[in-house]
Amino acid sequence: MKNKSKKQIGNEIISTDNITKSFGKFQALKGITSKIYEQEVVVVFGPSGSGKSTYIRTLNRLEPHDSGKIIVDGVEITDDVRNLQHVRSNVGMVFQQFNLFPHLSVLRNITLAPQKVKGLKRSDADEIAMNLLKRVGIPEQASKFPSQLSGGQQQRLAIARALAMQPKIMLFDEPTSALDPEMIKEVLDVMTELAESGMTMICVTHEMGFAREVADRFLFFDEGLIVEEGTPDHFFNNPKEDRTKLFLSQIL
């Protein structure tokens, strides 16, 4: 609970208004209304199939939503390509399966987007990449290929790759679920450091120890709806809904 009391929560940066999303007959989101503020760390959790992954994937339109309104950093997400570019260049994403580019070196994985999207010179991009690799603790791996790294190192590389675009918001989609237990901590440490630096973060995770320490707010999802939201203390001490109590009793 180190810096939490000092932390300034800023202006609204993401707002979703009653968004829905269906895959065929299955309705994954049944009307999600939420607000995320600058520098806030929000942990999203809930049972499998509850729509939590779908929710954060709609925030940078990896999944187009069916209805409702999503505004990210003042721009509404629509089919408009320019809006989409604005949103995607301000939102970084880390995936459960890392999704690194296996045929590119560790350094090139990071420098690709800054060079191609922002038009940085190679030397500048390399410098940014090396700094980020130092930040996530793997500068000595720069010339290797992703497959030569351990799972934890790969996920830290994925975080560095997303940070290279200097996003305002970071989305984490179960970043530690594909990792061996002994590697979870090194990734969570990087995420904790990131949270303390003031990054706005939305994490889908079931690492409740990490969540309790770092999160400002919890969103509990079930069956495509936000069932309950509140501070970590609220959830750990007196959750209101029965479904929340049941789920927490199962994972804690």
Next chain:
Amino acid sequence: MLDQKLKWIFNTFSGSVFNTVISTFCIVLLFFLINNLLGFISNSEWAVVTENRRLLLIGRMPQEEEWRAWSILWISSFLIFSSLKSFVSPSKKELAFISLIVMILCLIFTTESSIFKVSITLLISAFSYFLTKYISNTPIIHKFNKFLIILWIFLVPLIFCLLLIADGPKPTLWGGFLLNIILASVAIGIGFPLGLLFALGRASSLPAIKIACTVYIETIRGAPLVAWLLLAWFVLPKFLPEFWGLNDISVVVRAMIILSAFTSAYTAEVIRGGLQSIPKGQIEAADSLNLNVITKTSIIILPQAIRVVIPALISTFIGVFKDTSLVFILALTDLLQVGRIIPEQDPEFFGKALEALCVVAFMFWIVSIALSNLSSRVEKSMGIGTR
């Protein structure tokens, strides 16, 4: 070591009754095959090949135009042997194998009149190999490699220049092995990039492009190459507009068009297989980094897709190379056609078809084996540091 070998031999022959029977049968068969082969080589008369070297290699190109073929050969040997050291770096075993093949080729194709030019070719080859070896540890090598790559890219246009400048012979006179090489290079050189585009088109989400590409691919693949070549022979001139003499284009160009179209359709399907093997996560990662379509396709998707399908791709290319022998339908005399016609039409060589066709097969085999070796090399070099 010797013990192990003896043990192996012992096991092979007396491991079980079944093993013994099979092994004995194989040895008897092998004995007959080798006996027949040696008998064939010693009894056959190779005059059919030695007298018709020029026809086999360059077809009916007139004698005074031979210098064009020689300069193409010299440039190619420089390129092949420099690249051999630079990009392939063969082991001693492989080097011995390559030397053996070069030696056999020289034995077959050297005549008294051409011995000087053959020596030049050998000198160029050896010189390029050792020059590259010599500079391979100096900083010049990077520039040299770039130069080689550019030369490879421009090799086919260069060959055309050499064949056409200074009032060269009519394309219909091109023939023999040279014609096979030219047709295959053009077919692959044009067909591969086109195939890439068609594959991307067929995987596209825009219905119009998708349907157009699918129709093209399925139409071309739907009929045998022979049918398409016949079409080029009879129908293609009528489809083309009259101006610029387009309706009167050379049969060689027609063969090139058909072979390129054919290659592009097959290549497209092979590459499409590769595109489907790309995990969805790769595209999502590229999207989340805001990469545009061109970057996403050229840097993330295609390199991974092509790497997966290299064996199938090279296999297609080998097929195309061998299919070039079908251009006899357009009355062109490629290597196989020369090998077939001589024993049929020249009374001096009646009944010598086997000798001629053996050499033809050997020439096709060299190119095919080189391509398939290239394939495994590329696979290995691309496999470094991947999943």
